[in-house]
Amino acid sequence: xxxxxxxxxxxxxxxxxxxxxxxxxxxxxxxxxxxxxxxxxxxxxxxxxxxxxxxxxxxxxxxxxxxxxxxxxxxxxxxxxxxxxxxxxxxxxxxxxxxxxxxxxxxxxxxxxxxxxxxx
Numbered sequence: 001x002x003x004x005x006x007x008x009x010x011x012x013x014x015x016x017x018x019x020x021x022x023x024x025x026x027x028x029x030x031x032x033x034x035x036x037x038x039x040x041x042x043x044x045x046x047x048x049x050x051x052x053x054x055x056x057x058x059x060x061x062x063x064x065x066x067x068x069x070x071x072x073x074x075x076x077x078x079x080x081x082x083x084x085x086x087x088x089x090x091x092x093x094x095x096x097x098x099x100x101x102x103x104x105x106x107x108x109x110x111x112x113x114x115x116x117x118x119x120x
């Protein structure tokens with residue numbers, strides 16, 4: 001879990017440093033709608049040491065980040081995957097999807113919900 005906390009702290013600092021000057025009007029609107037949710041989720045992951053609540057918050061963070069990314073031009077392909085056992089989604093840049101919820105258990109219990117293609 002330490003890796004999740006470390007990564008969420010890095011993510012939270014990047015969210016705080018996002019500059020809106022280069023965003024379109026629609027992107028600014030979407031960003032304003034989700035920035036507090038992203039910060040909330042990320043802050044709670046970095047301070048949470050209990051497995052299940054962190055994972056639930058990770059699912060919320062993934063859902064909110066997906067909503068932001070689908071309205072932007074992404075630099076790399078992003079996969080939006082779903083775990084039917086946990087009933088939560090997550091984002092991945094890897095084509096071989098690695099589940100954050102059950103690790104190596106039940107590796108085949110996922111579904112690809114959507115692929116956000118990299119902008120050309």
